[in-house]
Every structure is written in structure tokens, then in C-alpha cells.
Amino acid sequence: MSELLQKAYMDQLVKWIGRPCHFRLLYKISRDGCSAQTFHQKCDGQGPTVTVLYNTNNTIFGGYLSQSWNSDLDYINDANAFLFRLQYTGASNPLKFAVSKAASAGYGHSSYGPTFGGGHDIHTFSGTINKSGNYFPLNGYVGEIGNSYNLNGQSSSTITNDNLQVTDLEVYRVIDGDEQQIQQRKMDKPWREHTEWTEEKMKEIKENLLAYKPVSETNVTAANILLLGQIGAGKSSFFNSINSIFRGKITSKACSGSFEHSVTTTLNPMVRFTPKTPGYIKNPELENKIHCVAFVIDGSTTDVMSNNILQKIKDLQISLNQRGLPQIVLLTKLDKICPDVNNDVTNTFTSSAVCDAVEKIAEILGLPRAHVLPVKNYENESKLKTGVSILLMEALERCLDFADDYIDEQLDKKASEEKWPQAPEESWLLKGIRYLFRK
Structure with a gap:
């Protein structure tokens, strides 16, 4: 099963990251299972990553960390982190939300899925989530979004539809260098x-x-x-x-x-x-x-x-x-x-x-x-x-x-x-x- 993220959205993320890079899929809940343990096994210590959520409203959003995920039960300090919205209710509408409190850009917990911000801005899930029909009912929350990131007038509703029923969640490793040049x-x-x-x-x-x-x-x-x-x-x-x-x-x-x-x-x-x-x-x-x-x-x-x-x-x-x-x-x-x-x-x-x-x-x-x-x-x-x-x-x-x-x-x-x-x-x-x- 291949990645869902379209090339146009990958190119947009590369511009926001600000350097030539490409993406390699590390974790995908529809393929690997929605489990905090599996997420950390695959993503801890992998360097910069992009986390992408696809909800049932056809909205795509997530976050970028330039530092590695970990299971240290502590915040991850990252001045380069940002949240983003790529698509809203089916329409392409990319927006970037820079970190405002770098000391709490991310949070590493062995029982948590990808978690951004203090409070937390985006807490995807904890433990293990079983699929219900054609989506995963994540047990996290997005209502506190804006605690550690500057939303520029947006809200949890206009970024995520306040909806964590997702058809998929992907984590990509960010690798320096243009993929085509490396291939050549x-x-x-x-x-x-x-x-x-x-x-x-x-x-x-x-x-x-x-x-x-x-x-x-x-x-x-x-x-x-x-x-x-x-x-x-x-x-x-x-x-x-x-x-x-x-x-x-x-x-x-x-x-x-x-x-x-x-x-x-x-x-x-x-x-x-x-x-x-x-x-x-x-x-x-x-x-x-x-x-x-x-x-x-x-x-x-x-x-x-x-x-x-x-x-x-x-x-x-x-x-x-x-x-x-x-x-x-x-x-x-x-x-x-x-x-x-x-x-x-x-x-x-x-x-x-x-x-x-x-x-x-x-x-x-x-x-x-x-x-x-x-x-x-x-x-x-x-x-x-x-x-x-x-x-x-x-x-x-x-x-x-x-x-x-x-x-x-x-x-x-x-x-x-x-x-x-x-x-x-x-x-x-x-x-x-x-x-x-x-x-």
C-alpha cells in the first residue's frame, strides 16, 4: 500500500521546510495498525518527520518536527516545528502555522501517537485504536490547538473540522537532498x-x-x-x-x-x-x-x-x-x-x-x-x-x-x-x- 500524500502537497511541504528534501514513508496506520507502540518502534530516532492525518471530512492536516520522536515522557524542543493544513473539506488550501513555544513543540510518550504542543495542540491518539468501518476513531483531541502554535486567525474547526475520525495517518521521514538527484x-x-x-x-x-x-x-x-x-x-x-x-x-x-x-x-x-x-x-x-x-x-x-x-x-x-x-x-x-x-x-x-x-x-x-x-x-x-x-x-x-x-x-x-x-x-x-x- 503506497503513500497517500500527493506530490503537489509534498512539494508544498518542501517549500515550508526550506531546504531540498524528499520523503520516505515510515508509518501508516492502515498498513501497520494504529498502535502507539508500533508508531514509536518505527519512528523514534528517525530524525525530521512529517505527520499527516486524513479525516472523514476530506481534510488533510498535520505537523512537522525537525527533531526525532522519542518515548522520554517529555517535551521536544524544536524552533523549526510547524503545523499545517493542506486540504479543507476536499479543496486544496495550504496553510502553515509556525511554532510559538519552541520548548513544547512536540511531546514524546511511549503510550501516545504523534503529539504536538503543550496542552496539547494536536494529540492524535493513545494506546491502540481498532478500525471502525472505513475509518479509525482516534481517541485524541485537537481542541487545544493554538497553545504552542500561531494559528493566524484560524481555529481547530477551520484546520481539522474538529474531527479525528481518520481514514489514515502517515508519518514520513524527511531526508535531505532531491530524490531525483540521489536516484541519478x-x-x-x-x-x-x-x-x-x-x-x-x-x-x-x-x-x-x-x-x-x-x-x-x-x-x-x-x-x-x-x-x-x-x-x-x-x-x-x-x-x-x-x-x-x-x-x-x-x-x-x-x-x-x-x-x-x-x-x-x-x-x-x-x-x-x-x-x-x-x-x-x-x-x-x-x-x-x-x-x-x-x-x-x-x-x-x-x-x-x-x-x-x-x-x-x-x-x-x-x-x-x-x-x-x-x-x-x-x-x-x-x-x-x-x-x-x-x-x-x-x-x-x-x-x-x-x-x-x-x-x-x-x-x-x-x-x-x-x-x-x-x-x-x-x-x-x-x-x-x-x-x-x-x-x-x-x-x-x-x-x-x-x-x-x-x-x-x-x-x-x-x-x-x-x-x-x-x-x-x-x-x-x-x-x-x-x-x-x-x-
């Missing part, structure tokens, strides 16, 4: 070597994957790859996409999407994993260990990842490094990174936008660029495409290569320990050295 940025030489995008190449990779077996010297029967990432980053979609390739048709075995409930969320992130957790193995053999960890990251968010998320990833990496686990990044949603790639995925390795995203996430996570693999999951397609399948299978091949390396290292380590058992004093000394190096 294409590198003369590929930023990463790639062989070919042919049907024969796809069949070759597929056959190699079908023939894959872990190192024969072990009792490991399968490579265990752990996918880690935020809800909506593409973990379930990656699983579905790989499954689709080997079934020869688009499937949806895992329940993927952007709602709070996802099949890859097997463990409740709010509940600590303990020895009492079902399936816990205290001293796992190599066959039951994780052999490779793949961070699944939405490529369109690399510039605006929140400090909270980054810290969680860093904390995980410390633990993974201590265990010697190989790490890889599956950089998803290439179509959102670069429109040129959206049109043709074979442009992936000549796209400067994708190259920039790969370099950015490699720097953030402290990984080599070669460990960051751009992929496009099957999400909107009804049929398999050669280029998309090749990218996905090449990523899976790399994950298996890393898993094999880890299994080999564990075998070498075990053989060394059996040949040269450590004395207790030496063991404690080595532990002390390892501790110092960790510090």
Missing part, C-alpha cells in the same frame, strides 16, 4: 566485485546450498545461524524469502511484518532468558551452539539509529566476541535506500547510496565492509526474480562460510586441549590474561 547518483565502477546476474548463476548457487553439509569430522548436522534485529527489520522476511527460493514460489511460512507480534520473536524480550527457560541447555555440544550471528538491520535507518539500539548491539557484540562467534550484517530494504535499486536490484553494487549505507553500518559495528551484505527480501513481489534471489542466496552462502569457520576453530581448539591439557595454575593465569585484555 550511480558509480562508474562497482563498489564491490560481483560476477553475474544470470539464471545460470542463480541455479549454481542454489545447487551449492542444497548440497551443503557442515564439517564431516563433527556430529553437527546443520549450521545454526542466529538472526538478531528490531521488529520490522526483516528477519521473518529473510526467512520467508529463502524459503520461497527453494520452494520455487513466493511463500509466507513465517508471519512477517511490522506489527508487534512476529514469528521470529520466539523469546519475549521483556523476560530474561534463564536456565528455567524451555529449551535451555546448560552445557551444549557443538551441534547445539550458535555458529554464526547475523544482525538484520534496516538499511534506511543507518543514519538515525537511536543510541539505545546502538548500545544494545554493542553490548551483544562484547558477549559474542568473548565467545569467538562470527558476526555478519544483513542490510535489508535496499529499495528504500535507493530508488534506482528499487527499480532494478542489479544496480546494488553501482549505487552510491547503498555503498554509503554499507560503509556507515560497518563503521558503527566495527566490522569489515565485507561482513555487511546488502539484501532485498521478497515483500511486495508475487513472483521470484533472479537478481533478488542471487543477492539472498549469496548472503546465505556467506553465513554458512562463517559458520564453517567457527566449527573448524572449535575443532582445532578441542584437539589442542586434548593434546596439551593445561595445569590448574596455567589455566588460572590464562584466565587472568584474558580478563586483562577484555578490560
